[in-house]
Amino acid sequence: MGSSSSKVADAAPTRQDRQKCWEARDSYFACLDRAGVVKAGDEGKACKDENEKYEANCAKSWIEQVIKPRTPNVCEPLYRDHSTWDNNAI
8 A cells, every 4th residue: 555645646636737737738739839849759958848847737647648649630630731642652
């Protein structure tokens, strides 16, 4: 069994905790968009402050679930916009 401090750390996040996480995520993703970065983690130092706030305000499991889907969500419109691609050229 864990200590009483680990029980506090394992407690479900409050509405305010989730709101802080979402705001930090939105700020980080907006920075990535401004920097022209598709894959989170490839921005170097460009969004360092926003990334640190995101990691400080969100559970690691949430970050993994949100960042992984970011790439397809960012890339999907790019693929849809290329309706003139010649699929037979492959």
